[in-house]
Amino acid sequence: MANAPDTTSIAGYTIFRDDDYDSVAAVSMMPRGVPHPLDQLSIKEIPAAAQLMREYASPKTLKFNCITLLEPKKNEYHAFRQGLAPRPDRCAFAIVIERETQQVSEVVANLTTEKVEQWKNVKDVAPTLTLEDLDVMERVARDDPRVVRACKEIGITDMSKIFLDAWAIGVDERWGFERRLQQGLAYYRASEFDNQYAHPLDFSVVVDTETEEVLAVDVRYVNGERTAPALAEHNYLPQFIGDQYKHDRLKPIDITQPQGVSFRVKGNELSWAGYKMHIGFNYREGIVISDVRAHDPYEDRERTLFNRISVVEMVVPYGCPEKPHHKKHAFDVGEYGTGLMTNSLKLGCDCKGVIHYMDGVMATSSGEAAVVKNAICIHEEDNGLLYKHTDFRDGTVISARDRKLIVSQIITAANYEYGFYHTFTLDGTYKLEVKLTGMLNTYCLHPSEEAAPYGTEVAPRVTAHNHQHIFSLRIDPEIDGRNNTVVESDAVPSPAPVGSPENPYGNGFLARKKPLRTALEGATDYNHETQRGWEIINPNRHHPTAKKPVGYKIVNNSCPPLLAQPGSTVSNRAAFARHSLWVVPYRDYELFPAGDYVCQSTGETNHPHNKGILDWAGRDESIENTDIVCYLQFGLTHFPRAEDFPVMPAEPVSIMLRASNFYLKNPALWVPPSAICVDSQSRNAFSTACCAGGKGDPSRL
Secondary structure, eight states: OOOOOOEEEETTEEEEOOSOGGGGGGGOSSOSSSOOTTSOOOTTHHHHHHHHHHHHHTTSOEEEEEEEEOOOOHHHHHHHHTTSSOOOOOEEEEEEEETTTOOEEEEEEETTTTEEEEEEEEOSOBOOOOHHHHHHHHHHHTTOHHHHHHHHTTTOOOGGGEEEEEEOOOOOTTOOTTSOEEEEEEEEOSSTTOOGGGSEEEEEEEEETTTTEEEEEEEOOBTTBOOOOOOOOOOOSHHHHGGGOOTTSOOOOOOOOTTOOSEEEETTEEEETTEEEEEEEETTTEEEEEEEEEEETTTTEEEEEEEEEEEEEEEEEBOOOSTTGGGOEEOIIIIIOTTTTBOOOOBTTTBOSSOEEEEEEEEOTTSOEEEEEEEEEEEEEEEEEEEEEEOTTTOOEEEEEEEEEEEEEEEEETTEEEEEEEEEETTSOEEEEEEEEEOOOEEEOOTTOOOTTTEEEEETTEEEEOEEEEEEEEEEEOTTSSOBEEEEEEEEEOSSOTTBTTBTTSOOEEEEEEEOOBTTTTOBOOOTTTTOEEEEEEEEEEOTTTOSEEEEEEEOOOOOOOOSOTTSHHHHHTGGGGSSEEEEEOOTTOOOTTOSOOBTOOOOTTOTTOOOHHHHHHTOOBOSSBOEEEEEEEEEEEOOOGGGOSSEEEEEEEEEEEEESOSSSOTTTTSOOSEEEOOTTSTTOOOOOOTTSOTTOGGGO
């Protein structure tokens, strides 16, 4: 038996530092044997890739910003899955920084051939800020004389009580890409576990991530005066408010599945209720759901739905124009990495029921394997009514319960938590629900100031600013085949006037449909007045009864417009948020609509190493009856409430894709009813246990 590996913890990860990775079978990241082509890199593969790159670059020394799976090209993967081509090579993609020169490079290492296949230098870009990078801020800023002086001026002398949340810089005209920057937002903690967001301070710090140098301490003055911190406690942890809990008001709810779960997991392949899919994970997107298929109960065949689903970007622009708040517009996917910020989930707290967990595997800056235990939760939940009908004439009742399969993760992005819940239901629906919770980003108020109009005073002299959360869901559809089209649909009155032969009583209305033919047409917005929707259709297959193309309908009523004005820094950087929908042709490795390198980006088009959605749409290629990709923006505009403080109740927002003339009829008729009952006086009365409470006795139904 091999010795146990040397493991430590960095930023909540378990780090493996041992050559004998077989000794960690208990935390195996993938099934034994040959991995699926879409499996995340394992705890063996990450250090192996790093070693190949170090040998190739020697004598230079490398800092690994990321090491992640380079997914096979779509055609290669599909040919393999259909048995027409060999298994794709396992390849690792890395962004590395040469420590001597800070040169950023993109590297591809082929783990099958054990060779470095690509080494490309890139310039005028800033890679993702990892958790290790963000740890630099507090470590160097607390000891800086300017920070110490800024604190002393407002009466704080114990620097161990100063905490700085590290953020990407957003915008700062004083520096360009010659430095890799981050900003620190300052807070005070009166005691251990005190809520620092109740005590925001009136200065911010700029740090060079690589040289670990404090570049600036920016202090805000109001009428020539500093703003002393508000020190009243607003705590929420049990050690502060435990005596206020009302333990007798809620009785326990136990969720049991005595016969086990209805889904099956083989490695990272998941099957449930006719669905099949692959669950992946990476440092940037977090959960990636690929190769989604469904069994058609009427055609008795497997049909393709989506090639790939993931959240590829989000932006949180803050609405206060005053400094330093103009620098606060977080891109939590591109600037920090959804995978890197993932929580280790706990049964009973984050997930309830019978749970299957998957771990997340990423890389440290030194090229070691980093593991987040229980990064992904897979479970089932009751989903209310699937269908029901009561016949008022003969008293027959039929009722079936829906169920949902949920693949979820929760991330912590400094003050905010986001729960991502990828959900599949029995009627052929895919839904992504995001729950927002955690802490408001706060700032201190000078006694002469008011929070309005750009914020809300959530506690005395503590303001929380207006902001938005706009998510970008990337859908690579495969609706019954590779070639798809998006059709825009508006609900409109009949054009025929009242009294006309076509509309004599004036009550006619219809869906006005328009296929989106080119990528520039594919940049479009939601319209509340027409209840605008979109359908992803396969124009080559038609429903035999409806005489319409088979498709999936996009249901997105939560798509706020980006409120930053055109030409603003945020609008330039977050161009994807300018429209509710973008449709572009598929190209391998075009994933991230705000660019591959979001930190310190300007949003310029035609950047040689950082193209995004404006570049892809600007090609204005055909998106009709071809392989397409959809970017769906959804989210909310948050005007903070007093009820959001000191910790915010979870606020949900969601988007759905529903089968639309895809199945011959209701695809869930195979689901056994929860209740079938008729009037008790009928000779043919029968029932099963009814959710109404009759235990099978017709006289009580």
